[in-house]
């Protein structure tokens with residue numbers, strides 16, 4: 001059977017295919033607190049973008065020193081060297097093509113380009129054919145993978161889904177215990193076996209359990225040992241095959257959890273994976289504990305897959321669906 005996740009390239013290059021300003025408005029629910037409050041976790045990153053926005057806005061003439069300052073700020077916020085250089089080139093081109101004269105125009109163009117880089121908001125994909133949706137999650141130890149799985153389960157449950165977790169990261173006993181603990185906390189069943197058991201067998205059990213109990217979302221915690229890429233790939237292939245025996249159009253998501261505080265190094269490793277296993281999305285964690293929230297731009301640019309969620313704290317409710325347009329607006333909003 002055709003394996004949907006292997007041999008695929010990451011999605012299209014966002015720079016090529018997402019024209020400026022082409023970002024869908026983020027879904028809103030009427031009950032959401034105001035943006036300043038919802039994005040207050042951005043604190044230190046916001047300070048950098050605020051300062052940058054003011055500097056650009058107040059500039060009378062567009063000089064080299066403005067570009068230098070822009071570069072320095074974007075690098076300081078961890079937008080990353082290649083995305084930063086691309087952005088500056090793009091802005092310089094637009095300044096010339098569109099005859100921009102003022103800092104205000106450059107600031108507006110910067111915001112448009114940043115939004116375009118992030119693409120449209122992208123929510124979780126659910127199966128259209130099967131009653132069960134299967135989400136695989138990978139990520140290195142310490143990235144916040146387990147916490148993010150629990151946060152997703154909590155969120156989905158609140159939205160009315162019946163969720164189950166599978167502890168298929170069987171490499172470390174602590175990982176299984178930790179998922180079990182989180183499962184108890186968010187009141188979601190966790191299917192697990194002994195440490196070092198076959199992850200495929202855990203997934204098999206979980207699929208059976210999910211179907212017999214009528215769950216509609218199964219989140220699978222898979223290993224994230226990036227240094228053993230071959231093993232992880234083989235493991236994912238095997239898990240994929242098992243899933244497709246139960247749910248032919250699954251798995252529906254393959255998400256990688258990336259820690260924002262680890263920055264550009266993590267991105268290098270993630271890129272290799274994105275190319276080889278065809279990620280469908282990313283969760284960026286610990287956006288609240290870094291001044292480097294600009295990392296989101298590097299992730300979207302480099303990996304070419306949507307950012308589905310961002311982690312905004314350690315509590316179970318601290319997971320936010322990523323809203324590209326609101327995110328950029330919040331970065332520049334005056335504090």
Ligand SMILES: Nc1nc2c(ncn2[C@@H]2O[C@H](COP(=O)(O)OP(=O)(O)OP(=O)(O)O)[C@@H](O)[C@H]2O)c(=O)[nH]1
Nearest residue numbers: 141142143144145146147285286289311312313314
């Ligand atoms: N501030 C903050 N901390 C987070 C966030 N997400 C996870 N953490 C913390 O990061 C630490 C690691 O999270 P885990 O979920 O245990 O990470 P893991 O990837 O499962 O790693 P292992 O436990 O080593 O397998 C924990 O202390 C979490 O509370 C976040 O969005 N913000």
